[in-house]
Amino acid sequence: MTEIVVDQVSVQVIGNAMLSVAEEMGAVLRRASYSTNIKERVDCSTALFDAQGRLVAQAEHIPIHMGSMQGLVQALLDEKGASQLRPGDVYITNDPYTGGGTHLPDITMAAPVFHEGGLVGFSANIAHHSDVGGHVPGSNSGDSTSIFQEGLRIPMVRFMIDGAVNEEVLAFVTLNSRLPEERRGDLLAQLAAVHTGGSRFAELHGKYGSAVIDVACAQLLAYARRRLEVAVAAIPDGTYTAEDWLDSDSPGQEPIRIRTAITVAGEDISIDFAGTGRQADVAINVVRSALEATVYYALKAALDPDIPANGGFFDAVRIDAPLGSIVNPRPPAAVAARTDACQRVADVLLGALAKAVPGRVPAGSHSSITYVTFAGPDEEFFVYPEVIAGGAGARSDRDGLDAVQVHVTNSSNLPIEALELEYPLRVDTYELITDSGGAGRHRGGLGVRRDIRVLSGQADFSAHADRQTFPPLGLEGGKDGTTGKFILRPGTEAERTLPGGRVSGITLDHGDVVRIESPGSGGYGDPFTRPADLVARDVAQGRVSAQSALRDYGVVLSEHGAVDAGATARVRGDRREG
Incomplete structure (x- = not known):
């Protein structure tokens, strides 16, 4: 049998074509969806897999979704087998403990793709639905204590059979949502996206031939793995550790530690979470797929951001996590707010990598989801979910970004x-x-203040966030950023700050305001080495107060905002001596 050889130009053309298909799928999903969470906030991801279930192209959407789609595709191959899959069938699931996503609002959908009668791959997507039942609107409570409180658990089931929508399954899902018509519309939008991906993927196989596509995919996967191995080999051998803390999961409980040890030996890298704290009482536990996605993100971001967007390097990383810990919980542990812990996992991974690759990792970012839900009856029931952005940590060569999502979220x-x-x-x-x-x-980078006023007769408020106790850390002498908070009815006699950052079932009346303040981020390097004119610019733009300019930077400004160079030199000199 003649061995098929595909030149590198063709491999790159095919790889970019598959990535373009994944991006087109994302555009279809967003434009066809009903909910603001998908069509506006883009809380969704799309991908293509080969016939062996390996991720070959993922659109640049949400990093936490990396492991979720692969779980469904692998479950299809393991439980059904390639011989049992049929054209016109589409499968869905959302259960984190049986190959679904990472929490119940994320519904994953996958369709086998066929060409000339043979299975050639899978088209898949995942989307965060604004409500799938559970004890609070939005199905994303941070204070739930069991996954059974968090909404409908969908096992792997056929959503489409022989090209026709399985109306019984659709009815089952919509019946368990507070927004049935929105669920129907979003699920059908996901269906349109997998059909688009399947059609385009089959067209590529028709254009180049399945044998050529298979060889190109294998080379792309091997190239991604090799890129990681080369990046790891450039790190001095050794074990690099870091730890940080999550806010207390419930009143009276101790904060939970997240600890990691990254061991490098030549081209090999392993990550051990031994020493990480207990499984949480509330919904901040991280299932395996979410942990893996966070690890893959951190390695790619810190070591080689240009590694191709496929799963080629996944098997090159060993991950160990103690069973019963917050990063490997026993079911039925609650997981709705798992991204709060994932963000801290990313922080400690990057903190350890900062010791391995100095200068390439930023200071601590806001690293909190700061998720809010407003829901209630108006002319019809509504659910408004939102994730508020915050500050990104300063880097070794520039300031941090203001008001952005970081790490595993990208909405x-x-x-x-x-x-x-x-x-x-x-x-x-x-x-x-x-x-x-x-x-x-x-x-x-700076955090965000957002005041939202209720105009309906009444509304329910739920939220979860972290970094309300432990601030984002500065690096190399930089100072820490600020923590976040939720404030009810600010500026009134009824003002109160919500404790703990994880609340649900708060009733708001017409005219009530909720103030959301997201965390800032850490600075990088000695503040007294920041050019005084940049501090003056920050004060003029409202990013830094005049009090902070003097206290934190040693910069003296005139009443008109100009730098007093002589006084600044004296202040900085005196403080250095002190």
């Missing part, structure tokens, strides 16, 4: 115009928080 904000058009709510304030970025030679 957009919901524009005020869309929010106020869709929901009986009004945004009174949306601004950056002065002094929330840690001082440093390079300043940390």
Whole structure:
């Protein structure tokens, strides 16, 4: 049998064509969906897999979704086998403990792709639905204590059979949602996306031939693995450790430690979470697929961001996590707010890697989901979910970014115009928080303040967040960023700050305001080495107060904002001596 050889130009053309298909799938999903969480905030991901279930192309959407789609595809191959899969069948699931996503609102959908009668791959997507039942609207409570409180668990089941939608399954899902028509619309949008991906993938096989596509996929996967191995080999052999803490999971409980040890030996890398704290009482536990996705993100981001967007390097990483810990919980542990812990996992991984590759890892970012849900009856029931952005940590050569998502989340904000058009709510304030970025030679990015007013007769409020006790850490002498908070009815006699960051079932009346303040981020380097004119610019722009300019940077400003060079030199000199 003649061995098929595919030149590198053709491999790259095919690889980019598959990535383009994944991006097109994402565009179809967003444009066809009903909910703001998908069509506006882009809380979804799309991907292609080969016939062996290996990820060959993922659109650049949400890093936490990397392991979720692979779980469904692998479950299809393990439980059904390639011989039992049929054209026109589409499968869905959402259960984190049986090959679904990483929490119940994420519904994964996958379709086997055929060419000339043979299985050639899978088209898959995942989307965060705004409600799948559970004890609070939005199905994303941070204080649930069991997965059974978090919504409908969908086993792997056929959503489409022989080209026809399985109306019984669709009815089962919609019946368990507070927004049945929205669920129907979003599921059908997912269906349109997998059909688009399947058609385009089959067209590529028709254009180049399945044998050529298979060889190209194998080379792309091997190339991604080799890129990681080369990056790892450049790190001095050794074990690099870091730890950080999550806010207390419930009143009276101790904070939970996240600890990692990254061991490098030549081209081999292993990651051990021994010493990480107990399984949480509430919904911040991390199932295996979420842990793996977080590890893959951190390695790619810190070691080689240009590693191709496929799963070629996944098997090159060994991950050990103690059973019964927060990063490997026993079912039925609650997992709805798992990204709060995933963000801290990313922090400690990057903290350890900062010792391995100095200068390439930023200071601590806001690293909190800061998730809120407003829900209630108006003319019809509504559920508004949102993740509020925060500060990104300063880097070794530049300031951190303001008001962005970081690490395993990559969703957009919901524009005020869309929010106020869709929901009986009004945004009174949306601004950056002065002094929330840690001082440093390079300043940390700023967190966000967002005040949302209820215009309906009544509404329920739920939220979960972290970094409300332990601040984002500065690096190389930079100062820490600020923590976040939720404040009810700010500026009134009834004002109160919600404790703990994980709340549900709070009743709001017409006119009530919730103030959401997201964490800032850490600074990088000695603040006294920051050029004084940059500090003056920050003060003029409202990013830094005049008080902080003097206290944290040693910069003296005139009443008009100009730098007093002589006084600044004296202050900085005196403080260095002190």
